[in-house]
Amino acid sequence: EPEVTQTPSHQVTQMGQEVILRCVPISNHLYFYWYRQILGQKVEFLVSFYNNEISEKSEIFDDQFSVERPDGSNFTLKIRSTKLEDSAMYFCASSLQTDQQYFGPGTRLTVL
């Protein structure tokens, strides 16, 4: 069964550094998402992406964040200048139109 994959599984960075989190959605899916989960808390929506543009974003997704689909398979989340409070598990998800969202295994981001 196809799955969403994410790399790296764990990223440690210094405050103020840029990080890029990578995702490979399920190949025939059309909608892509980033969510985050701070340790012990609920999953929160960051951004959704369809037809090569952002379709929705939350208030968390400020100017420090950006997303890109650089080729036909990858979907990336960039954090320009990381803050301590960006430490969280970041999940990529994908879906077909009006269908279930399938989550990747996550990237644990630790900002020191």
Next chain:
Amino acid sequence: GENVEQHPSTLSVQEGDSAVIKCTYSDSASNYFPWYKQELGKRPQLIIDIRSNVGEKKDQRIAVTLNKTAKHFSLHITETQPEDSAVYFCAATYSGNTPLVFGKGTRLSVIA
């Protein structure tokens, strides 16, 4: 925007007993209600979902009920097993490809 409340936050049951987790939502426009199971350190996995045109859906030991008038939906797990132990999240959204709004999660422990 949508707000999802989930209860209880923790639930312990004896193996073989039933478990019920309840969620309420605020936005009457929400039409899609998935449930995710998350084991420690792993991705949220979709276990069952329901759309607003049905009141109940069952898949083996798992069932979900929806009351659109009251804006609440529930997950029922029968004949619980130790491997059912996990955190369960409910979510609500307009359709399968719009951002999911999650509840805070219920940590279910099944005691053998």
